[in-house]
Amino acid sequence: MSRRAAVLGHPIGHSKSPALHRAAYAQLGADISYTAIDVTVEQLPGFMAGVAEQPEWCGLSVTMPLKSAMVAEVDEVRGAGAHLGVINTVAFENDGGIPRRVGYNTDVAGIVGAVGYAGAAERPDAVVLGGGGTSAAAIAALRELGCDSARIYVRDAGRAGEAVKAADAVGLAIELLPMERAAEGIAAAGLVVSTLPPRAADGIADGLAGPGVEGGGGVLLDVAYDPWPSRIAEVWQRRGGAVVPGLEMLLYQAVEQIKLFTGRDVGADVIDVMCDSVGLPRRVY
Template sequence: MQLTQPEGRPFRAAVIGHPISHSRSPDLHRAAYSYLAALGEYEAVDVEPGELDAFLHQFRTDLAWRGLSVTMPHKRAVVAYLDQIHEPALTLGAVNTVRAVRTSDHPVRLEGYNTDVQGIVSALRFAGYKGAGDAVVLGGGGTAAAALSALAMLHVRSATLIIRNPDKADSLMRVAQALGVNLSVSTFDGALKVIAGATATISALPPRAADSVADHLLHACTDLFGKVLLDVAYDPWPSCLASVWEAQRGVTVSGLDMLVYQAAEQALLFTEAPRALLPGVINAMCGAVGAPRR
């Protein structure tokens, strides 16, 4: 039997990371809770790496806590504190969502999820991408791993990873193998040719880190007609890469769309709202951050 919050007492949820002041997650979740008439509070909490253990102890023991959105640098470190990890987080070894499940016969069970994957899938579908052809992933971090999982969900079986140091691609190669994705590795020097031959590119790089790729695309005058770019860096938007992509007739989708979709999945987990309400949650979140309604 699952325990509920005492009547009239709001549950607590938060996004944790370091730094965290830039996060749009509080705006998104508060809009979702308002739409769902859910009695919940959501905040941004700056948790430095050395503070994660103490924070998660409080999260586990305080009955008010319901859920966490987890961002850098904690997506891998938090795994060690969880009682259960759901796919695709288990394969990726990275968690962006923690839910506290409290029952009458057990104090608490911390469950880990990775909603980044569904966020990427939904953002690509929003841009019209149906999964045909090869794909490109820029970057070698945790978001790149989530991108590979998203491509696998879209039945993409061949992708190229563009990374500055190919020697650091081993972990992503293992992820791709587990997902059934045939992954090639290229350096940034070979990015133009690979991007030109792909139907979709996912930039999983921090803001401005893809500017050199944008500059090369601009001077090469590559025709990107119909090709989809998801740039997870959404501030500022459009990014340099997105601006060049659109100028060369490509289709772009912002990381803000990905953020909305993954946060909507989190909101359903934290509030236990029925999945039929997901479209309304997404539109409520879009309204909160000025994104177009779906």
């Protein structure tokens, strides 16, 4: 039987996940189709009820704004997702003839892989921009990178519950700071992870480009990859820092999803064709 997988979110037309997954399945010889489906938070329960009646499904990638809402639609959450309360992956498993929907958060591995490949130092002086669902994965990733603390810049501290919950879960001390102070605060950081939507960091970039802002040379991961380069990425690079596009994170988290959906290893040959599919340079092994 042909299997089926998809990425869900709203809006979803910009997603590069179909290109990455289709390239991988073709290289693996896996008979899995992969599409993008526009689903809102309100539509999610009905969509998942329909999926339960269709045995061909093997996996779902989950993007904004569904990462928290999807937790209520699965039978079990494993790994980092269980601590964070935020998932980006649903794998369909069969437990003794009983189908189960299992949630995971592969964004954490995606961030660790992307900044590691860019050469981020161990235990970096770290900053996260934004306090939503992706910030939870960023906080967990910082803990895996050896950080004991991080500064989190948010527009509204009252809406940073996911970041606070994640920090408590992984034992990372965080300081919530106002977004209007972010330009000065990130200038000398060793690692910055921007989880803001496209163009939402433009004002921070303008402040960073202004006179009297000192520092530079760290690593910036901007999870927003369309348009690219982002304004903050351009300014960061001009200041001597290393820039990691969000596509790098998307690549590494997709590798983990593909392993879950197929039950197979993902070797260098598969990663190379995935890179080709979205215009990333091939890895150096």
